[in-house]
Amino acid sequence: MADTQRExxxxxxxxxxxHLLGFDNPRKALLTTIKEAVDNSLDACEEAGILPxxxxxxxxxxxxxxxxxxxxxxxxxxxxxxPNIFGKLLYGSKFHSRRQSRxxxxxxxxxxxxxxxxxxxxxxxxxxxxxxxxxxxxxMQMDLTKNKALxxxxxxxxxxxxxxxxxxxxxxxATYQRGLRSVDDYIKQTAVSNPHALIRFRAxxxxxxxxxxxxxxxxxxxxxxxxxxxxxxxLGELMKMLRNTNSRWLSxxxxxxxxxxxxxxxxxxxxxxxLGERSYPSxxxxxxxxxxxxxIQKSKISAPPTTCLSPIGEERITxxxxxECDADFYAVSTRPPSVYRxxxxxxEVGIAWGKPGGDQLEVDEKGRIEKKKKKRTTDTEDLxxxxxxxxRILRFANRVPLLFQQAGCxxxxxxxxxxxxxxxxxxxxxxxxxxxxxxxxxxxxVWVPFTSxxxxxxxxxxxxxxxxxxxxxxxxxxxxxxxxxxxxxxSEFQKRSYIEKxxxxxxxxxxxxxxxSMEDREEVVEALRDTMETTRKI
Numbered sequence: 112m113a114d115t116q117r118e119x120x121x122x123x124x125x126x127x128x129x130h131l132l133g134f135d136n137p138r139k140a141l142l143t144t145i146k147e148a149v150d151n152s153l154d155a156c157e158e159a160g161i162l163p164x165x166x167x168x169x170x171x172x173x174x175x176x177x178x179x180x181x182x183x184x185x186x187x188x189x190x191x192x193x194p195n196i197f198g199k200l201l202y203g204s205k206f207h208s209r210r211q212s213r214x215x216x217x218x219x220x221x222x223x224x225x226x227x228x229x230x231x232x233x234x235x236x237x238x239x240x241x242x243x244x245x246x247x248x249x250x251m252q253m254d255l256t257k258n259k260a261l262x263x264x265x266x267x268x269x270x271x272x273x274x275x276x277x278x279x280x281x282x283x284x285a286t287y288q289r290g291l292r293s294v295d296d297y298i299k300q301t302a303v304s305n306p307h308a309l310i311r312f313r314a315x316x317x318x319x320x321x322x323x324x325x326x327x328x329x330x331x332x333x334x335x336x337x338x339x340x341x342x343x344x345x346l347g348e349l350m351k352m353l354r355n356t357n358s359r360w361l362s363x364x365x366x367x368x369x370x371x372x373x374x375x376x377x378x379x380x381x382x383x384x385x386l387g388e389r390s391y392p393s394x395x396x397x398x399x400x401x402x403x404x405x406x407i408q409k410s411k412i413s414a415p416p417t418t419c420l421s422p423i424g425e426e427r428i429t430x431x432x433x434x435e436c437d438a439d440f441y442a443v444s445t446r447p448p449s450v451y452r453x454x455x456x457x458x459e460v461g462i463a464w465g466k467p468g469g470d471q472l473e474v475d476e477k478g479r480i481e482k483k484k485k486k487r488t489t490d491t492e493d494l495x496x497x498x499x500x501x502x503r504i505l506r507f508a509n510r511v512p513l514l515f516q517q518a519g520c521x522x523x524x525x526x527x528x529x530x531x532x533x534x535x536x537x538x539x540x541x542x543x544x545x546x547x548x549x550x551x552x553x554x555x556x557v558w559v560p561f562t563s564x565x566x567x568x569x570x571x572x573x574x575x576x577x578x579x580x581x582x583x584x585x586x587x588x589x590x591x592x593x594x595x596x597x598x599x600x601x602s603e604f605q606k607r608s609y610i611e612k613x614x615x616x617x618x619x620x621x622x623x624x625x626x627x628s629m630e631d632r633e634e635v636v637e638a639l640r641d642t643m644e645t646t647r648k649i
Contacts, residue, residue, distance in 0.1 A: 125200060126229055132218065142514065147222070148181035156186075157331060165182070168314075169313065169315060170315070171288060176282060179280070184274075185277055186242065193249050198259065202221070208559055209338070209557045210334040211509055223235070226283060234252040235251060236250050246269070246271040247266070248268065295312075306325060306549075307330060311323075337370050337415060338370040341380075345404075350400045353390050353392045361386060371415060372412065387514035413486075425445050428551060437547055442593075458552070458575070462548060465548075484526055504552065508556075508566070513569070515568075517568070519562060521568075521570060521572065531544035562641050612645075
């Protein structure tokens with residue numbers, strides 16, 4: 112038995128358990144591949160201060176084989192890093208960074224290459240060029256036992272059609288279908304949450320590429336990196352930090368390794384732990400470290416700074432919804448930053464309400480209510496449904512759409528726990544509300560608590576659920592005011608229709624009783640209409 116024991120490579124583990132990363136069926140594998148590449152492109156462009164221009168291409172090679180290509184205008188990747196980024200799992204720069212970013216684990220794009228190699232026998236192909244460098248073209252395979260890339264092609268070219276950028280291409284076993292939770296749906300939702308990006312999309316069956324134009328021309332503010340907050344560090348992590356710190360004294364260790372810890376707070380923590388300010392951090396034993404941990408948890412420490420967050424913003428959320436939803440009403444709410452497990456986060460919620468098309472009531476300059484036929488834009492059915500359907504929930508984490516596992520997501524639970532009847536929508540007990548509406552929920556955080564490695568649902572932390580429900584209630588109140596106002600206008604229109612319907616008959620009756628001429632009858636009817644309109648306004 113001892114002879115059969117051997118180390119398991121992380122590449123071998125995920126090759127056998129690829130469902131953990133979102134490659135559990137061909138349709139979902141296509142979406143996951145595109146999602147990981149687009150996320151990397153958006154992150155790279157924003158970090159370099161470049162307005163993103165992303166091209167997504169899907170070409171069908173065989174019945175179940177597709178070629179996927181994602182190209183961006185980002186800063187490009189230096190030659191030495193290309194094999195590690197695309198051919199090695201758990202390699203990246205964001206896992207230990209405490210600032211908002213789409214990627215976290217350094218596993219997504221290399222896992223897509225691994226899936227292509229397992230299903231089609233071919234690894235990824237990469238073209239990348241920095242602003243001042245040459246274009247490097249790589250083709251590679253992944254060595255699963257060693258978790259590293261094997262380069263099969265490495266060429267340099269002077270010219271490329273882009274000044275700078277990266278192109279990722281892979282052949283995979285997949286299925287392409289349109290509709291909910293499809294690649295088309297993901298691209299549309301990405302355009303909503305990233306209104307600063309221009310996305311060109313081409314898929315099988317399209318006569319020409321679909322272009323999602325950008326709604327704003329400013330790159331989002333880049334989030335700043337922060338140090339860990341004492342409340343977010345567990346005992347084992349604290350012991351590791353004590354062993355590895357370069358600080359000479361315990362007091363300086365607390366101030367230099369953590370945020371929001373000043374001299375007074377450090378002194379109070381050390382006193383509560385019965386330790387000395389001049390203690391050597393590397394010599395602190397387990398029991399002393401445990402006392403220090405307990406003292407930290409009992410101390411009053413300010414919340415971490417929020418400069419590490421880069422929320423979308425109310426104005427951009429509204430512009431994104433208006434760009435992709437043909438609705439009658441829009442409302443957005445942004446909650447103040449909050450904290451869970453020492454990690455700052457911020458919740459943003461938006462709502463778009465109103466069935467596309469149909470009649471629309473408007474008030475003219477004279478105060479009269481008119482019914483006008485509302486023009487319907489094309490390609491809005493995917494986001495704004497019918498009045499008899501449940502509302503559509505658009506879930507986002509750090510600007511990334513979450514399309515699967517909606518039932519197990521904390522955002523969905525918060526929507527179901529909100530009393531939408533108070534705001535004019537129909538709702539059964541413990542269920543989603545009914546109506547032609549889209550609810551947009553976005554969480555910006557330095558570390559998003561996903562329920563799995565596939566990053567498809569948010570864990571149900573009480574602190575997160577509370578903030579989401581408060582934001583939902585705020586947009587709900589705004590929606591309720593709009594719906595009640597609409598009902599009032601509709602009632603006024605109905606009353607006015609009665610006037611228009613019955614006044615001519617009253618005029619005929621008066622003409623017969625009083626013997627009026629046709630001209631006198633018209634004058635009497637007009638006088639009655641003005642009187643009734645004045646009375647209705649009062």
